Amino acid sequence: MATILVVDDELGIRALLSEILTDEGHSVELAENAAQARAARDRARPDLVLLDIWMPDVDGVTLLKEWNACALLTMPVIMMSGHGTIDTAVEATKNGAIAFLEKPITLQKLLRAVEQGLVKPTPRAPAGTVMARGDLGHALTSAGSNVMALPGVTMAHGPQPEQSFDLDRPLREARDAFEKSYFEFHLSQENGSMTRVAEKTGLERTHLYRKLKQLGVDLSRGKRGSL
Helix, strand or coil, X not given: CCEEEEECCCXXXXXXXXXXXXXXXXXXXXXXXXXXXXXXXXXXXXXXXXXXXXXXXXXXXXHHHHHHHCCCCCCCEEXXXXXXXXXXXXXXXXXXXXXXXXXXXXXXXXXXXXXXXXXXXXXXXXCCCCCCHHHHHHHHHHHCCCEEECCCCCCCCCCCCXXXXXXXXXXXXXXXXXXXXXXXXXHHHCCCCHHHHHHHHCCCHHHHHHHHHHHCCCCCCCCCCCC
């Protein structure tokens, strides 16, 4: 799979994103500030970077600009923030970001953005190109409440998951919430078939039943809708 660099100054978010991405089969590098991110980028040569905007030493947009100016933006970068604005999204786009995830990040949108980032080349916006506010506002409305769609990213069509995955909570609670959402999603996708869910998630059926009971997943419905 891919090597993904997660840059965030919050330990809980780094740990949770690392666990999610590792479970997806990726190799994860972690950095809590710009200095560590620079070193990890040079050492690991990541295939994709998840970059938080608000960090104590150098903010994510400044680091993105630095990589872009030094021709080091050889990998897709997805920006993350709990305080994103249209101006910030425009600035990130101009400097090479392919997507902007607004915290709290929904699980499905995180995994979708990562998947799309890994299959798309890093965009290179022409110098001086600025996205019109109206165009970006339409993209925000179309993409959903917590994903800002940027040039070069094609958002998936069809119903979007409604359940938010709140990263601002204790790690154990966040992990349980993620796992419950994860299994409910696969049960919905497989129309309640435990055999197919076991195959899809790589768990032995007995272990799967035990895990679902522990998480409080409702098994009474044979078929589930979207999360």
